[in-house]
Amino acid sequence: MNLFRIIRREISHSRGTFLMGVSAVIISVLSYIISLSILTSSKSSFLNGMQIMQADLKKEISGLEDAIRKSMKGLGFNIHIYPEKQDLSVIYEQGYGEQTMPENYVEKLANSNIVTVNHLLPRLTEMVKWKEKDQSVLLIGVRGEVPIAFRGENRKKALIDPVKVGDIVLGYELHKKYGIKPGETIKFMGKELNVTATHSGRGTVDDITAWMALSTVQELLGKPDLINGILALECNCESLDRLGDIKKEIGQILPNTRIIEKESKALARAEARNKVKRTGQTQIQNFALSQKQLIVNQSITTTLFVLIVSALSIGWIAYLTFSNVAARSVEIGILGAMGFGGTKLVLLIISRATLMGITGTLCALVISLIAVPLAWGREVFVAVFLDMSNVFILMCVPTLLACSAAWIPAIKGSSKDPAEVLRNE
Amino acid sequence: MSDNNSEFTLRAQGITKTYSAKSGAINVLEDIDLELSKGDFVTISGPSGCGKSTLLMVLGTLQEPDSGTLKYGDITPYGLSPSGRAEFRSKNIGFVFQDFNLVPYLDVRENIMCPGIVNPSADLEPRSSELLEMLGLTDRSNHYPDQLSSGEKQRAALARALLLRPSIIFADEPTGNLDQSNGRVVLDCLANYAEDGATVIMATHDSAALSSGNKHVQFNEGKGITVKSE
Incomplete structure (x- = not known):
C-alpha cells in the first residue's frame, strides 16, 4: 500500500471529474497548438509570397535589363x-x-x-x-x-x-x-x-x-x-x-x-527599369509591412485566445480540485488523524491535478500529431513539433499550470484541522 | 503494542477548551485532569454536547486545548510541530469513529493498510490478514465500503486502527450505529486490546459499552468530570 495506489484508486473512483479536468487541459493545449500552427502557416505563406514576389520582380528586372542590352546593340552607345x-x-x-x-x-x-x-x-x-x-x-x-x-x-x-x-x-x-x-x-x-x-x-x-x-x-x-x-x-x-x-x-x-x-531609347528603358524596380520594391515592402501587421494582429488574437482558454482551464481545474477536496474532507481528515502530514496530503491532492495535466497533454499531443499534418501540412508540423522551445512548453507548462491551479485548494485542504472535520461530520 | 512508550502514561492537567459561536463563547472543557495507564479501558459518558468528542480530540492530539498540558510519558505532543505531532500520532494512536470513516474507493484490506503508508514495514500484509481473520472480514477483504454492512464497516475501521499496534485507541461512539451483536464484537475486541497492555478510551452512550471499561469518566452538568475506577 502506498500513496500512489491511493491516488490511482481515487482517480478511478471519481473518473468523471478527473476526465473533466483532462478535457480542460486538452482544450487549452490544443488551443495553443492550433494557434501556433495558424501563426506558423501564416508566416510560411508570407515568406513564400515574398519569395515569389521577389523572384517575379527579379525576373522582370532581368527581362528589362536584357531588353536594354538588346536595344543597346541596335541603338548604339x-x-x-x-x-x-x-x-x-x-x-x-x-x-x-x-x-x-x-x-x-x-x-x-x-x-x-x-x-x-x-x-x-x-x-x-x-x-x-x-x-x-x-x-x-x-x-x-x-x-x-x-x-x-x-x-x-x-x-x-x-x-x-x-x-x-x-x-x-x-x-x-x-x-x-x-x-x-x-x-x-x-x-x-x-x-x-x-x-x-x-x-x-x-x-x-x-x-x-x-x-x-x-x-x-x-x-x-x-x-x-x-x-x-x-x-x-x-x-x-x-x-x-x-x-x-x-x-x-x-x-x-x-x-x-x-x-x-x-x-537613346535604351536610356529610357533603363530609367523605366529603375522605376519598375523601385515600384516593385515598394510593393514588396508594402506587402511585407501589411503581412507583418497581419501576423502581429493574428499573434495578439491567438495569444489572447490561448490566455483566455488557459485561464478558464486553470479556473476549471481549481474549481474541480476545490470540489474534490470538499468532497474528500472527511477522508482527508481521517488520513490526517492517522498521521498523514501536510506534505503527504498536499501531494495526494496535487498529484491528481498533475496527472490531469500529464494525461491531458498526452491526449492533446496525440490528437495534434494526427491533425496538424492533415490540416496544415508537414512543413507546419515540423516547425511546431521540432522546435525544442515548443516541445518544452507543451511538455511542461500545462502540467505546471494544472499543478498551480490545484495548489491553493491543496494547501487549504491539507491545512484544515482534522478535528474540525471529524467533529462536524 | 508500540514499543516506543512501554511505560506509557497519559497525563492531562487543567485542560480547557472553548469554542466561539455567534451566541457567545461555549466552554466545552473546563480544567480537566486525567491520568491513564497501560491496560486502562476508559469509557466516557455524558449528555450530548457535553464535550466527550472534544476531549477525545484533545487527548488524541488532534485539537490543541486553549490551556492545560497533555503528556504521553515524557512527550508533550502539543509542544511538537504539526508534522512531528502527525508522526507521533501515526506511531502511537489509533482512532475509531461512529461513522467508520472508511475511504470509499479503497477495498477493506487497503483501508486497513492505510496507516502503513505513513509507517511502512514488512509485516503489514500478514498483520492485515491477521486482523481480517480476527474480525471475521477475510471473505470481505476485496469489498468496498459501500458493499459492507454497518458492523463490517466498523470492524474494518477497528482493524485499521489496530494495524500499527498503537499504544492508545480513541473510540468515539464505536457502537452507536451497530446492532447488539456487532457492538459486542467491537467492544470485546477493544477490551482484549486493553488487556494486552494498550489503553482504550471510548466515548459512548451505550450502557452495554459503558460496562466494558475498567475506568469510567462521567461528564457533569457543570462541565467537570468524575473519574471512577472499578
Missing part, C-alpha cells in the same frame, strides 16, 4: 568620347570625326576606377572606297569591349562582339548587292578577308558599313595606334547632373577629350 579638337559639325555631317586620339586612351579609362560609364568600345571610323567593287563603305575598326579592370568578375556582359583579325562583317547593302555569304573570302582594299557575318537591313548607314578588327583598319587607313572615338554606355545610376558627373570623371582621366551624351 549613348556616350561618345572624341578628341578635344573634334568639330562636332563634322560628326553630325558625316557621322564620324576626322580627329584622332591615341588608342591607349581606352586603356587609361579601363584601368581607372571609373564608375559613371560602362562598356568601353574604342573604334576608328572612316568612309572609304571599296575599290574592288567601286563602292563607298563606312569602315569601322573595332577591337571589342575593353573590360573595366577594377570591376573584376562584376563587370557587365559585353554588348558588342569583337571582330577578329582577318575577318569582316558586312552590312545589308554590301552583302546583298554583291551576293556575298558568310564563310566566303573577299578582297577589300587589297586584303583577303573572311566574311564571318552579314547583317539584315536596318535602314541606316549600317547597311553600307563594314566592321573589321581595329588593327586592320588602322593599317588600311595608315593610322597606327589611333582611334577617332570611344563609345560607352553611361551607368544606370541616378544622379541630378548625370552628364556633368560623367564629363567631370572622364575629364579627370582623359583631359584632352570631349564627351557627348546622346538620348
Whole structure:
C-alpha cells in the first residue's frame, strides 16, 4: 500500500471529474497548438509570397535589363568620347570625326576606377572606297569591349562582339548587292578577308558599313595606334547632373577629350527599369509591412485566445480540485488523524491535478500529431513539433499550470484541522 | 503494542477548551485532569454536547486545548510541530469513529493498510490478514465500503486502527450505529486490546459499552468530570 495506489484508486473512483479536468487541459493545449500552427502557416505563406514576389520582380528586372542590352546593340552607345579638337559639325555631317586620339586612351579609362560609364568600345571610323567593287563603305575598326579592370568578375556582359583579325562583317547593302555569304573570302582594299557575318537591313548607314578588327583598319587607313572615338554606355545610376558627373570623371582621366551624351531609347528603358524596380520594391515592402501587421494582429488574437482558454482551464481545474477536496474532507481528515502530514496530503491532492495535466497533454499531443499534418501540412508540423522551445512548453507548462491551479485548494485542504472535520461530520 | 512508550502514561492537567459561536463563547472543557495507564479501558459518558468528542480530540492530539498540558510519558505532543505531532500520532494512536470513516474507493484490506503508508514495514500484509481473520472480514477483504454492512464497516475501521499496534485507541461512539451483536464484537475486541497492555478510551452512550471499561469518566452538568475506577 502506498500513496500512489491511493491516488490511482481515487482517480478511478471519481473518473468523471478527473476526465473533466483532462478535457480542460486538452482544450487549452490544443488551443495553443492550433494557434501556433495558424501563426506558423501564416508566416510560411508570407515568406513564400515574398519569395515569389521577389523572384517575379527579379525576373522582370532581368527581362528589362536584357531588353536594354538588346536595344543597346541596335541603338548604339549613348556616350561618345572624341578628341578635344573634334568639330562636332563634322560628326553630325558625316557621322564620324576626322580627329584622332591615341588608342591607349581606352586603356587609361579601363584601368581607372571609373564608375559613371560602362562598356568601353574604342573604334576608328572612316568612309572609304571599296575599290574592288567601286563602292563607298563606312569602315569601322573595332577591337571589342575593353573590360573595366577594377570591376573584376562584376563587370557587365559585353554588348558588342569583337571582330577578329582577318575577318569582316558586312552590312545589308554590301552583302546583298554583291551576293556575298558568310564563310566566303573577299578582297577589300587589297586584303583577303573572311566574311564571318552579314547583317539584315536596318535602314541606316549600317547597311553600307563594314566592321573589321581595329588593327586592320588602322593599317588600311595608315593610322597606327589611333582611334577617332570611344563609345560607352553611361551607368544606370541616378544622379541630378548625370552628364556633368560623367564629363567631370572622364575629364579627370582623359583631359584632352570631349564627351557627348546622346538620348537613346535604351536610356529610357533603363530609367523605366529603375522605376519598375523601385515600384516593385515598394510593393514588396508594402506587402511585407501589411503581412507583418497581419501576423502581429493574428499573434495578439491567438495569444489572447490561448490566455483566455488557459485561464478558464486553470479556473476549471481549481474549481474541480476545490470540489474534490470538499468532497474528500472527511477522508482527508481521517488520513490526517492517522498521521498523514501536510506534505503527504498536499501531494495526494496535487498529484491528481498533475496527472490531469500529464494525461491531458498526452491526449492533446496525440490528437495534434494526427491533425496538424492533415490540416496544415508537414512543413507546419515540423516547425511546431521540432522546435525544442515548443516541445518544452507543451511538455511542461500545462502540467505546471494544472499543478498551480490545484495548489491553493491543496494547501487549504491539507491545512484544515482534522478535528474540525471529524467533529462536524 | 508500540514499543516506543512501554511505560506509557497519559497525563492531562487543567485542560480547557472553548469554542466561539455567534451566541457567545461555549466552554466545552473546563480544567480537566486525567491520568491513564497501560491496560486502562476508559469509557466516557455524558449528555450530548457535553464535550466527550472534544476531549477525545484533545487527548488524541488532534485539537490543541486553549490551556492545560497533555503528556504521553515524557512527550508533550502539543509542544511538537504539526508534522512531528502527525508522526507521533501515526506511531502511537489509533482512532475509531461512529461513522467508520472508511475511504470509499479503497477495498477493506487497503483501508486497513492505510496507516502503513505513513509507517511502512514488512509485516503489514500478514498483520492485515491477521486482523481480517480476527474480525471475521477475510471473505470481505476485496469489498468496498459501500458493499459492507454497518458492523463490517466498523470492524474494518477497528482493524485499521489496530494495524500499527498503537499504544492508545480513541473510540468515539464505536457502537452507536451497530446492532447488539456487532457492538459486542467491537467492544470485546477493544477490551482484549486493553488487556494486552494498550489503553482504550471510548466515548459512548451505550450502557452495554459503558460496562466494558475498567475506568469510567462521567461528564457533569457543570462541565467537570468524575473519574471512577472499578
